[in-house]
Amino acid sequence: MATETATLGGGCFWCLEAVYQELKGVLHVESGYAGGHMPNPTYEQVCDGTTGHAEVIRVEFDPAVVSYREILEIFFTIHDPTTPNRQGNDIGTQYRSVIFYHSTEQQETAKQVIACMANVWDAPIVTELKPAEQYYKAEDYHQNYFRQHPLQGYCAFIVAPKVAKFRKVFAEKTRAAE
Template sequence: MTIDTITLGGGCFWCLEAVYEKVDGVTAVESGYANGHVAHPTYEQVCRGDTGHAEVVRVSFDTERITLREILEIFFTIHDPTTLDRQGNDVGTQYRSGIFFHTPEQERIAREVLAQVNAHHQGRAVTQLQPVASYSRAEEYHQHYFANHPEQGYCAFVVAPKVEKFRKTFASRVKA
């Protein structure tokens, strides 16, 4: 088993985490904050939008079972890469679309996938591509949020439809 890790931002981290926890080949998902200028920010600080951080998930995956390209194809299916600093009703720089790579090889693959996405969206993709920086794990109550709170309003009306879209679109990639 060879494990690789990529950091992704695509709106609220609860949505991304809920999907990637169901992906066959993904070994771990952690919600956190990345690419801001405040050391170890709190959720409240990030929500105010003045730390520069994005809400992100760190996705660790077994490269013998799923490729980074497949991880990114899922990413671009479950969020809108054409809305600047927003996903649905979540608005602010903390909800920006971003691929925060850990290695030059990840950057190369992400550039290829992003070019395809941008072509598909007639050049309107606003997804940032940057090296991961100043990462902090989110507070414990954010970890596995959807799994622990499926009936909570936001989870039921925003997260659950994204999970269902993943299940339908990538049925062969859903964990048994």
């Protein structure tokens, strides 16, 4: 089976990870950091905003089941791509909206999806589009965070509504529909 990788940043990685773990065709989701200048950053360093890294997820998926375009359409549905360096109360460059593409095909698809989404949002899309370069896996305690801590405050009030929205809007694409 041929797989592809998508690397996306759209606010806190816990939110994105929780949604993509429920998507049919996704084989693995990992939280990490990308787009900065500091090698091997820690969560604390990324949070202080000086590393240049964004919180991202790396999604390994089967393109025979879910396309890269669908991955991006979901991405633009579950976060606000119009707010520079923030998602809700999460503020800073580490929370920016960014797509790190892994091929020229992904780059072209991302440009097309961004152009389409510009007609959906009332404000200009500020999502960065950059080549995937160095990626660093986040600490183990960040992996599968929502699944392990669904009642933790941030998870209950921020992550859970995004997961619920995904389940409602993309019901046929959820693992629950299998």
